[in-house]
Amino acid sequence: MASIIIEAAGLTKSYGEICALKPLDLSVPEGEWLSVMGHSGSGKSTLLNLVGGLDRPTAGTLKVGGEDLLGRDEDGLARFRREFVGIIFQQHHLVPYLTALENVMLAQYFHSLPDEAEARTALERVGLGRRLKNRPGELSGGEQQRVCIARAIINSPRLLLGDEPTGNLDGSSTTMVLELLRELRSQERFTVVMVTHNQEVADWGDRTIHMDDGLLVREERKVF
């Protein structure tokens, strides 16, 4: 039986009087692909930010990789994000004046040390071996997202978080990105938590949770 990588109990997040996430209990086994669905403002990105150590909960407990995230100070959280988590955003957030290779090496730099050969291999794995020296503006949306994937996996995270990573992509690019993620997950054995509002994208996961107004309202497990 796989160990539990994310364990939340009564997890709550409020911004002033607005309760973005109401007490939520969640358990994610290691290696699972969990899709989080919901409308805008349903609390899915808030959940992702809490699990990724980008934000702190207002109440409840949250253990990721067996460690209590609430007990970590700012440096500890930064180390957690650096060494444990990879994140793919909808808007890519690539540095526009750096090449694809340099964008990946930047993630290595903040993690530990830049290693050009390793970064080159990562980009080759996502099919961008011939676009290493291109800047983000010279790449298509799908290619940019593949750079983001290379950047997210370069530090071998145990947890890959996706915040609508295919939101800006057309159908074929979406499929290409999701297939790539699936292939990499089978090789690297990381856990995926992907926020989406697209049922087709959510169906790529092993399990889908539906959120509404900060509450977990429904859960679907894929039947193989």
Add this chain to the structure above:
Amino acid sequence: MVFLKQIPQFLVWMLLLLLLLRGFPGRRRAVSFWSTGGFALGVAGYLLLARLLPVRVPLGIIRSVMGGSFLLLWGVAVASLYRSTVRDFPLLRLDRFTPLCAMVGSGAAGLMAGGICANQLPAPDGSLLRFLPFLLLPLAGALLAVIARSVEGVVIPSYAATPSSLLAAVVALLLLSSSAAITLDLFSPLSMKVMKGTHDFVHQFMESILIPDHLFIRPEIWGYIGFLFGKEVGFWGGMIIWFTPVLLIALAIWLEPLPSVAQFRQGARRRLLLAAAIREKKHRMVIPALALVAFAAAAYRSSFPSVEYWDPKPLAVTATPAGEILIPRKGEVELEDGRMHKYLYKQGDKEVRFFILMNPSGKLTVDLDACAICKPDGYGQTEGMLLCYYCKTLIPLDTVGRPGGCNPVPVPFRELEDGVHLDASSLVNSWNQTVQSTTRSKEGGK
């Protein structure tokens, strides 16, 4: 007031304790105990020796130990560099002896620091008031040890000290502490030794190949050779010897190989380990950097010794028509008070400076205010010593009156009931010869 003057020494003592505590993290209690005990023993030992023996004996012991430590540092620095090239060096495998090293190192460092601090206090004369600071000094040392131990707790643990960098920092701080007193300062004598060594080598070399008569050596060549006799060569040569050990230790740390990470499949894991090793290496450079600063401060302080020296204004004297200069035994000055008394004799446009001094053995001596090596910048007097203003060499008072080296050039004189009688013409000749030879040396002559 006495303790205010000790503030820099106390700061150095605190830093020394911090370093020792950092150097032996598992032995904090032993380090505190032995260093504080050593400090108290250093104060007591200095006091005892200074009371029983002439003051130069404890000073000589401290200087010798400091010199020995500096030589040891040189050896350790070379061995560290050798070891950094992955060669095993059994002498530096000190892990087994850590408890012994903590005890002996802390005790010895405390002993030296205590002796140096005690030397800064006014010599005791039997009164309780002069004796009290010697009692309070070990207490102040112990109090600072307590403070240092609590301060050390907040220092980041990764700022670890290697044995060689710890030794470098301890020696540097002790040298910085001792450089406050010209009687303990090592840098100035070191630069002087370099200058003298260069001078003697060139001199012997020239003598051996009879250069003065050589056909191919034109007079202007002496201009270049003369550069070697200058103060600058001594200064920069001394600087090289002074700073090289700590630079070698820093280089050894820098050259240390990174750990092998080939066994890790994940690139990220490999990079993390390498980054941690590099970060640790950078942190280990902090203590050699601190030692470098302490060495620089010690060299700088050597130019401004805090001990005040006796520097009398030369009194003008004249010669009788028979060409004799008479300095009365008791008159404007007391010749037999053990202090140097300077005089100025003018003959035409020539000015001759000389001094009269009664040395510790009770003999009067008359000497030029110049030596046969340095430029005639003259001498000052400090406790038990003369100081050459040009090269900062210290000359024990009981050797004044003997010719050679950096000693002032003795002048023939007659000691009669009424005072000291000098022959003016031989005084002028002696001055001219000395000044001409040293000037020629400095300007390119041999």
